[in-house]
Amino acid sequence: MAHGPSQNFFSRWLFSTNHKDIGTLYLWFSFAMFLLGGAFAMIIRAELFQPGMQLIQPEFFNQMTTMHGLVMVFGAIMPAFVGLANWMIPMMIGAPDMALPRMNNLSFWILPFAFAILVATLFMEGGGPNFGWTFYAPLSTTYAPDTVNYFIFGVHIMGASSIMGSINIIATVMNMRAPGMTYMKMPLFVWTWVITAFLLVAVMPVLAGAVTMMLMDINFGTSFFDAAGGGDPVLFQHVFWFFGHPEVYIIILPAFGVVSQIIPTFSRKPLFGYSSMVYATASIAFLSFIVWAHHMFTVGMPIAGELYFMYATMLIAVPTGVKVFNWVTTMYKGALTFETPMLFSIAFVILFTFGGFTGMMLSIAAADTQYHDTYFVVAHFHYVMVAGAVFSGTAAVYYWLPKWCGKMYDETMGKLQFWIAFIAFNITFMPQHFLGLAGMPRRYSDYGLQFADWNMVSSIGAFMYGGAQLLFLFNVIRTIGWGKPIDDPKVWEGAEGLEWTLPTPAPFHTFSTPPIVK
Amino acid sequence: MANYSSHRGVLIRSIIGAIAMFMFAIFVLPPLYDLFCEITGIGGKTGGAYTATEITVDTSRQVEVQFVATNNATMPWDFYPVEHKVLVHPGESKEIVFFAKNLTGKDMVGQAIPNVLPNNAADYFLKTECFCFNNQPLAAGEDAELAVVFIIDPDLPASVNTVTLSYTIFDITDRVPVQVSQLQ
Numbered sequence: 001m002a003h004g005p006s007q008n009f010f011s012r013w014l015f016s017t018n019h020k021d022i023g024t025l026y027l028w029f030s031f032a033m034f035l036l037g038g039a040f041a042m043i044i045r046a047e048l049f050q051p052g053m054q055l056i057q058p059e060f061f062n063q064m065t066t067m068h069g070l071v072m073v074f075g076a077i078m079p080a081f082v083g084l085a086n087w088m089i090p091m092m093i094g095a096p097d098m099a100l101p102r103m104n105n106l107s108f109w110i111l112p113f114a115f116a117i118l119v120a121t122l123f124m125e126g127g128g129p130n131f132g133w134t135f136y137a138p139l140s141t142t143y144a145p146d147t148v149n150y151f152i153f154g155v156h157i158m159g160a161s162s163i164m165g166s167i168n169i170i171a172t173v174m175n176m177r178a179p180g181m182t183y184m185k186m187p188l189f190v191w192t193w194v195i196t197a198f199l200l201v202a203v204m205p206v207l208a209g210a211v212t213m214m215l216m217d218i219n220f221g222t223s224f225f226d227a228a229g230g231g232d233p234v235l236f237q238h239v240f241w242f243f244g245h246p247e248v249y250i251i252i253l254p255a256f257g258v259v260s261q262i263i264p265t266f267s268r269k270p271l272f273g274y275s276s277m278v279y280a281t282a283s284i285a286f287l288s289f290i291v292w293a294h295h296m297f298t299v300g301m302p303i304a305g306e307l308y309f310m311y312a313t314m315l316i317a318v319p320t321g322v323k324v325f326n327w328v329t330t331m332y333k334g335a336l337t338f339e340t341p342m343l344f345s346i347a348f349v350i351l352f353t354f355g356g357f358t359g360m361m362l363s364i365a366a367a368d369t370q371y372h373d374t375y376f377v378v379a380h381f382h383y384v385m386v387a388g389a390v391f392s393g394t395a396a397v398y399y400w401l402p403k404w405c406g407k408m409y410d411e412t413m414g415k416l417q418f419w420i421a422f423i424a425f426n427i428t429f430m431p432q433h434f435l436g437l438a439g440m441p442r443r444y445s446d447y448g449l450q451f452a453d454w455n456m457v458s459s460i461g462a463f464m465y466g467g468a469q470l471l472f473l474f475n476v477i478r479t480i481g482w483g484k485p486i487d488d489p490k491v492w493e494g495a496e497g498l499e500w501t502l503p504t505p506a507p508f509h510t511f512s513t514p515p516i517v518k
Numbered sequence: 519m520a521n522y523s524s525h526r527g528v529l530i531r532s533i534i535g536a537i538a539m540f541m542f543a544i545f546v547l548p549p550l551y552d553l554f555c556e557i558t559g560i561g562g563k564t565g566g567a568y569t570a571t572e573i574t575v576d577t578s579r580q581v582e583v584q585f586v587a588t589n590n591a592t593m594p595w596d597f598y599p600v601e602h603k604v605l606v607h608p609g610e611s612k613e614i615v616f617f618a619k620n621l622t623g624k625d626m627v628g629q630a631i632p633n634v635l636p637n638n639a640a641d642y643f644l645k646t647e648c649f650c651f652n653n654q655p656l657a658a659g660e661d662a663e664l665a666v667v668f669i670i671d672p673d674l675p676a677s678v679n680t681v682t683l684s685y686t687i688f689d690i691t692d693r694v695p696v697q698v699s700q701l702q
Contacts (some may be wrong), residue, residue: 100529202539206542219547230631235551
């Protein structure tokens with residue numbers, strides 16, 4: 001087996017430089033983090049089931065909301081899409097592997113250490129980070145628990161991992177496309193990822209800068225964010241959101257790419273408006289750099305600033321609208337079938353658009369004063385993060401899993417999971433719009449009696465949604481272990497692209513000789 | 519098939535880009551932010567010491583100047599303005615006094631940070647002397663009267679009739695151990 005994977009379990013997974021093995025590692029790691037972050041969410045929803053304090057202390061509640069956000073964003077969603085990129089990009093562009101395979105190994109294997117450091121703080125004296133996932137100064141500097149330094153180092157390592165992963169993707173796509181695979185022939189998943197990779201290289205260092213300034217303020221007596229020494233806490237918010245807004249597109253752009261692969265397959269039509277999709281993605285990426293202060297309308301900006309950030313934010317609806325239009329038009333008059341990946345993708349289009357509309361409401365500076373830091377915001381970003389990124393990630397796994405392992409998942413169980421997830425998601429987050437508009441603030445462990453009913457509904461939905469994820473885990477393990485073997489290279493009759501020309505299951509090494517793309 | 523040197527080119531350019539963005543975040547964004555606030559005056563930050571020049575006093579106009587004192591969360595001193603408001607003519611030099619007392623049993627150093635509202639008045643609030651230009655060491659139980667001498671620039675926009683000068687006092691004892699030892 002000179003050309004296969006190492007037969008020793010440890011040397012195969014620890015020292016792997018194979019893009020498929022590393023992709024698998026990323027996907028399993030992200031699913032483990034998804035369950036961990038989900039467990040934190042279950043604790044939050046259990047505490048909020050009824051008004052008053054029942055299960056946990058407010059201090060621990062704060063740690064749960066913070067860790068839920070950090071683990072989901074940096075541990076679950078981002079590594080999941082890096083895992084998909086590792087698996088699929090070389091197969092989609094006809095490359096034998098990623099450009100920098102040993103760096104690929106490094107960028108994965110530092111991640112478990114980053115999260116071990118972060119999660120370990122929960123067991124330390126003073127507890128874990130409790131200042132919200134946005135870690136605003138001075139909550140995260142002057143008033144932070146001592147474990148904040150572990151949090152800072154954890155974020156540094158995650159950032160290094162993301163930057164290395166992104167450089168690898170950029171190098172792969174720029175240098176290793178098969179002959180004839182021009183940029184405008186690349187599948188949209190590759191396009192969205194290469195744009196995401198550029199965003200990551202540009203803004204992860206800004207996040208590293210923000211936490212480095214925190215580190216210096218806390219330990220070395222500087223005053224970047226401390227007014228006593230001439231600094232300004234509002235500066236922290238500017239630096240954070242200069243990273244943070246591109247970050248939300250880093251999360252959603254690969255999801256756009258996934259959906260743009262799946263919808264044409266099950267509509268049996270090519271993607272409508274391919275080039276407009278590429279330009280729309282690039283426009284969204286550009287706009288993401290110039291709208292950051294719409295997260296901070298209430299800090300006291302001059303009217304001119306509020307107006308600028310309001311209009312610039314609204315502008316993002318234009319390229320996003322182009323994308324939604326193209327997805328819908330791809331389905332129009334298509335020969336549609338509704339396998340599990342397609343169901344998740346259609347739900348993505350509907351619910352993401354819904355989340356986009358609440359985003360438009362939030363972009364109105366005058367109205368945002370009312371919505372700011374309420375459950376309306378929580379509902380908004382869960383519609384785009386969960387129904388957006390997580391639904392499309394689930395769709396991607398169902399779509400490509402047969403290709404990866406050569407076995408078919410259980411379609412009935414997949415559809416059951418979809419319907420539970422879809423209904424439970426809406427039961428969880430739809431009422432949070434009402435709670436937010438009625439004035440319930442986010443990040444509190446308790447609430448007034450008038451919010452009791454909808455919170456109970458939301459908690460019930462959350463437990464159902466959590467259950468659907470266990471079904472997902474079971475279905476994936478069942479498929480890998482006992483699924484019905486298939487050997488059709490295309491898997492899906494409507495699928496197009498280089499990855500579907502490879503045998504099923506995909507061999508350990510693929511495209512050692514590059515294919516010719518006409 | 520691409521060779522390794524073209525990968526290295528991408529790698530080096532990306533790493534340089536990433537390091538440049540890191541440097542940008544730490545060394546460019548904070549000064550840029552301060553500069554932006556200074557130009558637009560939106561931070562409410564006042565300028566440094568102003569050297570008095572001949573200004574004609576505009577007796578046709580009166581501006582009410584209010585004084586606010588705030589203790590930062592961990593600061594245990596007594597700190598308040600002796601007068602809460604004064605009426606001044608633009609161009610007139612006026613001295614007012616804040617009172618500070620260290621109520622604790624240990625020597626401390628405080629630092630007051632000024633802020634002016636409304637934002638468009640910050641550039642017209644000129645301080646010729648201010649205790650905020652230096653930090654304030656007070657021994658245990660000691661008190662002090664802290665003076666501010668200010669002039670309202672006659673160019674103050676006509677829409678502004680009331681200006682609020684606010685000081686927040688911070689405990690910076692840990693940062694200036696030298697001065698505490700000089701007190702003893």
